Amino acid sequence: MIAETVCSAVSVAGLGIAAVTAYRRRFLAATRLAAYSLVPVALVMTGAVKWLVNTAFSPTAWAGFGLLGVAWLLFMTTRSVERRRGGTRKERREAARAAGGDETVAPGASAPALGAGRQPAARPQQPSAPKSGSAEDFSDIEAILKKHGI
Structure with a gap:
């Protein structure tokens, strides 16, 4: 009323x-x-x-709104973790295949477990690219700065 x-x-x-x-x-x-x-x-x-x-x-309605909030928080948390990792598992697998590191794990199957004393094989370190050509990188910046009189 x-x-x-x-x-x-x-x-x-x-x-x-x-x-x-x-x-x-x-x-x-x-x-x-x-x-x-x-x-x-x-x-x-x-x-x-x-x-x-x-x-x-209604306490029941407020409990429902609370559960909706928890569900939303869980969705957002999982999404932020996916973004940090670089996407979903499927996206990472496709990126690894495109990069040449073809994974042998079939979709839906898990990786084989390591034995008690076994450790995974170390990946070889890739040599870092030589830094020749750094002068070329700064030439564009120098041209922009000269153009603006700096």
Whole structure:
């Protein structure tokens, strides 16, 4: 009962402000204000206010919203971990195949377990690329700086 009265009062006040705005010949703003003012009455007429009030004071509904929040947090956490790792397992496998490190593990199968005393074979270190041509890298930057007089 109180919610319906408050919504009606807000709508009437908003329509009054819209009328004053229209009197000042700001018709676009007045129309927008009138549209916003009709929303609370529309919510009362559709029964959404009663649903909202019943939901706001329901511990079960709040527990449900809490579970939705936990689910969202879990989804976002897993997504951030995927981004740090460089994508999903399928994307990493495809990237490894494209790079030439063809994995022999079939999709859906797990890698073979190592024995008690066995350790994985060390990967050979790739030699770092020589840094010749660093002068060429800075020539573009020097040209831009000269162009701007720096």
